[in-house]
Amino acid sequence: VPVSTPSAPGRPRSDLNATVFAATLRTVHELGYVNATMDRIAAAAGVAKTTIYRRWPSKGALITDCLLDAFGVLDGFGSVSLDGATREEVVSSLIRLVVAKIGEPGVGAAFAGVFVDAISDPALREVLSTRLQDPGRLVLQDVLGEPENRVLLLIDVIVGTLLHRMGMTGEPMVEADVAALTEMVLHILR
């Protein structure tokens, strides 16, 4: 369960999460990150603003949990099969997962938007780093057998490169570049 604040009464936590996360991505996709306020997200989800704030104290916290869910981080990256995979397969699957997710409506804009806010907001950096990046990092350290600093660089390179491509072109990365990026990243792993 990605959130530790109390549940809204009378509604299952997972149901509310799914409804709010879908409304968040839809609103970010339609209005852009800055205009996707907590008010508008609550309205799009059809729930009271207080219900949203009871679970997520800030837009940054909501976006972080929404991304955690979208990438399946707490499920070991969801659809990516990690058990028994080679290092090449893990890196390749992970890059393809990020390419696919960043191409989904709202996900790339939400991801990039929360980073920008984080540059001017140390508290949000802490939320992003501990709630989103750390769980993913721990899974990857375990699966790849790499030290923390190397996995952090791997995450910077994969996520940063794919977000930059999306910002410049508005399109996910094409297959030939995905292959080159995969080869490049594998080169820095021992």
Added chain:
Amino acid sequence: VPVSTPSAPGRPRSDLNATVFAATLRTVHELGYVNATMDRIAAAAGVAKTTIYRRWPSKGALITDCLLDAFGVLDGFGSVSLDGATREEVVSSLIRLVVAKIGEPGVGAAFAGVFVDAISDPALREVLSTRLQDPGRLVLQDVLGEPENRVLLLIDVIVGTLLHRMGMTGEPMVEADVAALTEMVLHILR
């Protein structure tokens, strides 16, 4: 000269650019990207808002020119010595230039902020791509002797990785990671 709109009368273009660019970075650094409006930038620069709009039709256009200037793109990346340098030296100097510039007050936040806006704004993507990325890409294609798609990937990897690191940690990348990033990037060049 980075801008083709008419000059404000009575003031040299380069003087006004320098004043406005410095005020832009200062305002972004102090208030964050979203709160750094054209009004506030004009006030910080001590010039009329109409003077700013005569030269830059939008905040995106102003930020783009400000970054073009900060990275010295139209000077062949300013302080980076490209003539007679090896491919390793060019890539290493370029990465160090981006690390240093992204660490200057306002530059990382301005860069990341304009990318986020671009994800939801195709016209801004066009401005960013043609005014900021293309001149840098052409210099690098020439110096490195690499094709367009490879240089575009190089730019995505260097800029994206360093912005992601800044967003997550609030700090420029440490030397050991800069060395690993340099080695990784050189690996995909022929």
